Amino acid sequence: MSTGKVNIFLVDDNDIDLSVNSKLLGLTDFVGEITTFTSARKFLEELERIEGLAKQPNVLLLDIMMPGMDGFACLDAYSQLPDSIRHHIMVFMLSSSIDRNDIRRAENSPHVIRVLEKPLDVYLLKRLIENNLMDQRQV
Amino acid sequence: MSEERPRVVYLDDEENNLMAFKAMFRREFEIFTTTSAADAVAYLNQHEVQLILSDQKMPDISGVEFFELTYPDFPDAVRILVTGYADMEAVIDAINKGHVYRYVTKPWNENDFRVTMLNGVEKWRNAKELRSKNEKLERAVDELEKFVYSASHDLRAPVVSIMGVTNLAKSENLGEKASEYFSMIEQSTGRLDSFLQNLIHYYQNLKSDEIKTEIDFNLLLDQLIEKYRPLENASSVNVTKDISTAGKFVTDEHRLSMVLGNLISNALRFRDSAKDQNNVEIHVVQTSDRAVIRIIDNGVGIDKDKLPHIFDMFYGTSELSKGTGVGLYIAKEATRRLNGKLSVTSDLESGTRFTIEIPNRA
Numbered sequence: 378m379s380t381g382k383v384n385i386f387l388v389d390d391n392d393i394d395l396s397v398n399s400k401l402l403g404l405t406d407f408v409g410e411i412t413t414f415t416s417a418r419k420f421l422e423e424l425e426r427i428e429g430l431a432k433q434p435n436v437l438l439l440d441i442m443m444p445g446m447d448g449f450a451c452l453d454a455y456s457q458l459p460d461s462i463r464h465h466i467m468v469f470m471l472s473s474s475i476d477r478n479d480i481r482r483a484e485n486s487p488h489v490i491r492v493l494e495k496p497l498d499v500y501l502l503k504r505l506i507e508n509n510l511m512d513q514r515q516v
Numbered sequence: 517m518s519e520e521r522p523r524v525v526y527l528d529d530e531e532n533n534l535m536a537f538k539a540m541f542r543r544e545f546e547i548f549t550t551t552s553a554a555d556a557v558a559y560l561n562q563h564e565v566q567l568i569l570s571d572q573k574m575p576d577i578s579g580v581e582f583f584e585l586t587y588p589d590f591p592d593a594v595r596i597l598v599t600g601y602a603d604m605e606a607v608i609d610a611i612n613k614g615h616v617y618r619y620v621t622k623p624w625n626e627n628d629f630r631v632t633m634l635n636g637v638e639k640w641r642n643a644k645e646l647r648s649k650n651e652k653l654e655r656a657v658d659e660l661e662k663f664v665y666s667a668s669h670d671l672r673a674p675v676v677s678i679m680g681v682t683n684l685a686k687s688e689n690l691g692e693k694a695s696e697y698f699s700m701i702e703q704s705t706g707r708l709d710s711f712l713q714n715l716i717h718y719y720q721n722l723k724s725d726e727i728k729t730e731i732d733f734n735l736l737l738d739q740l741i742e743k744y745r746p747l748e749n750a751s752s753v754n755v756t757k758d759i760s761t762a763g764k765f766v767t768d769e770h771r772l773s774m775v776l777g778n779l780i781s782n783a784l785r786f787r788d789s790a791k792d793q794n795n796v797e798i799h800v801v802q803t804s805d806r807a808v809i810r811i812i813d814n815g816v817g818i819d820k821d822k823l824p825h826i827f828d829m830f831y832g833t834s835e836l837s838k839g840t841g842v843g844l845y846i847a848k849e850a851t852r853r854l855n856g857k858l859s860v861t862s863d864l865e866s867g868t869r870f871t872i873e874i875p876n877r878a
Contacts, residue, residue, distance in 0.1 A: 391673070397680040404687055442673070473676040476665060477724050477770060495673075496680040501739060 381433060382409035383506060388420045388451070389413075389440040389471065398438065398471075398497050407503050409433065417443060417451035424458070430465040436506060438497070441472040441479055448472075452486055467509055469493050469502065521546040522637045523563055527556045527582060528571035528598065533622070537569075540626055545633065553577050557586060565593050566640045567633055569620075572599045572606045580610040587615045592643060594636040596620060664719045672712050678705050699749070706747035710781070714842045717774050721850050728877050729769045733759050733800045733807075736769070740777050748784040754793060755784075759800040765807055766878040771850040775858070776809065778843040779870050783813040788867070802876070809872045818862040826860065 385408055389395045395413050402408045412427075414420040417439070441448035448470055455463070470483045473495040483492045491505055524545045528534050534549035541547060545567075548559045553576065559565070568586065570579035577585070583595045597610050597619040610616040617639060618632050682702045686695055737757050745751060780796070787794040797812040818826060827848040830841035851858040856874030 391677065393677045394680060397677070397684045400684050401680070401687070473673040477720055477727070481727060495676040496683055498739075498742065500742065504735075 382407055383434045383436050383467075384408075384410045385412070386420060386424075386435065386437045386466075387411060387413045388417055388438065388443075388448075390415055390443040391440070394440070394471075394495065401497060401499050405499050405503065407506070417446040417448065417454075421451065421454055424462065430462065434506070434510060435466045436502075437466050437468045438493070438502075439468060439470050441470055441483065441492075442474065449482065452483075452488060456486070456488055463488065467506060469505070471495055471497065522566040522633075522640075524548070524567045524569060524633065525550075525556050525559055525565050525593075526569040526598075527551070527553060527574075527579075528569075529574040530571070533571070533598075541630065541633070544630070553582055553585075556582070560586060560590050560593070565590070567596060567636050568593045569596045569598055572597055572603055572610075578606065580606055580613065580616075583610065583615050584613060592640065592647075594640045596632060596636060598622060598624070661719070661723070664716060667712065667716065672709070672716075675705055675709050675712065679709065702746065703749055710747065714778075714846060717846050717850075718842060721771060721774065721846060721853060724770070726768045726853070727770065728766050730878075731765045731767060731769055731772065731807075733761065733765070733802065736773060737776070737780075737798055737800075740773065740780050744777065744781040744784055748781060750784040750787060750794075752794060753784055753787055753796055755796045755798070757798045757800070759802075761800070761802045763804055764878040765802050765876050767807075767854055767874055767876070771854050772874070774850040775847045775854075775872060776811075778847040779811045779872070782843060783811055783815065783868070783870075786813070786815040786868070788814065788816045804876060804878070806873060806875050809874075810869060811872075812867070812869045814867040817864040817867050818860075819864065823860065823862060827858075 385399075385402055387395055387399055387402075389398070392415070395415065399411045399413050402411055412423075414423065420437075420439075439448045439451060443451075446454075452468070452470075455468070467490055468488045470489055470492045471494075472479060472483075472492055480492045483489050490509055493502065522545050524541070524547050526534060526537055526547065526549045528537075528549070529551050531551065534551070538547050538549055548556075548563075548565075550556050550559070553574075556568075556570075560568070568583070568590070570582045572579035574582075579597050579599075583597070586593075587595075594617045595610075595615055597607060597616050598621075599607060599619055600622045607616075607619045610619070617636050620629050620632055679702070682698050682705065685698045686702065690698075734757070737759075741755050741757075745753070745755070780798070783796040791814060793814075795812075795814050797810075799808075799810040799812070801808045827844050829845040848858050851872060851874065854874045856872060859871050860868065862868040
């Protein structure tokens with residue numbers, strides 16, 4: 378990636394998926410720091426404390442099906458955050474479901490770039506991030 | 517319930533008719549007679565009535581009018597018109613309005629009248645049974661849909677986790693034996709997953725509304741190729757794309773990817789190991805009004821006798837153990853829902869060529 382690396386926030390209640398995805402992403406050349414969260418609430422709590430968001434692009438990979446606060450509820454809370462935070466984050470949702478209503482619901486959100494099916498395809502993710510960064514620069 | 521006598525309401529302005537009727541049929545039917553339409557309605561409100569009988573010619577309301585009035589609230593009751601003379605027009609009117617089962621002319625023949633009423637009760641019973649069966653069926657369909665929904669979430673989630681771990685294990689260097697085993701696991705889980713996906717797609721295709729999106733053929737095809745190549749263990753297959761587009765192309769992306777995914781995975785799966793090079797060519801020619809996509813392989817081909825049946829559900833399962841038997845069926849059905857056409861030519865020497873033609877909804 379010509380623009381340098383992206384930082385990743387992974388939010389998933391499933392430990393196996395969390396560790397597999399974080400390792401898979403770690404093996405690629407476009408990922409910098411990876412931070413994992415086992416619940417949406419923990420992520421939202423931490424997000425406001427994370428420093429240096431503006432230094433490089435950040436990518437949130439948010440699982441849809443989680444107990445307690447699920448991906449959609451997390452997204453609602455996220456959309457209340459100030460622009461100064463959201464501006465630096467690209468949001469992707471992750472789902473092992475191929476339920477169309479879920480996909481439609483997520484992609485209707487202005488914050489979500491895309492719903493990605495599990496298992497995570499890191500090359501597709503890379504490509505989507507690149508496209509998105511290019512679009513942003515054109516704007 | 518078979519012990520209970522069927523309930524009959526009879527409305528007539530002539531008391532004599534009502535009395536004669538009651539005397540004749542009281543043993544077989546639970547009878548309520550009245551000269552007042554309001555009383556008849558009051559009775560209907562309090563009882564489950566199988567038959568509503570009404571005289572046609574009455575001073576305040578005609579029989580047909582009474583039937584029409586009570587139809588919305590009591591649609592299940594069977595209606596029989598009792599006419600004093602050959603008032604054919606009223607009878608035709610009543611029958612055309614659809615709510616009258618039979619008519620009986622006065623003076624009536626006791627036996628004919630009885631048979632007519634018994635048939636009416638039978639019709640009422642059948643309709644009721646049908647309705648209860650329909651309700652059961654609807655409930656079953658509902659539950660099936662819930663099952664599919666939970667299958668798509670709960671059943672697929674652990675499968676997907678296994679796929680993730682396997683994927684990771686393969687990318688780390690764990691030795692030749694280990695990668696061989698992981699490849700086997702990968703293929704089996706991949707099969708399992710594509711079967712799950714096919715089942716889910718089958719119901720989604722039946723159920724879902726069309727969602728139109730702009731298609732990026734290049735990206736869509738790449739995703740599908742990247743997805744199916746490892747699943748079919750087909751890294752040696754040379755896949756080429758050739759895409760010519762003109763402006764926007766809009767269709768239901770989900771259904772389109774069901775179609776293309778099935779065809780691409782088949783093209784990869786049924787490669788011919790006797791050939792030096794296995795090829796899959798994908799050609800897209802898109803215009804302002806349609807897209808024609810051809811998927812051409814030099815695989816094992818399909819026998820002439822089998823070709824007409826390949827789109828049938830579960831056809832392939834016994835013949836070719838490699839398939840789940842629903843893929844091409846889904847491809848065909850999804851194409852149909854896109855208002856498109858799916859056709860195939862094939863022979864055992866050169867391979868198989870699928871052509872999909874779908875309208876541009878832009």
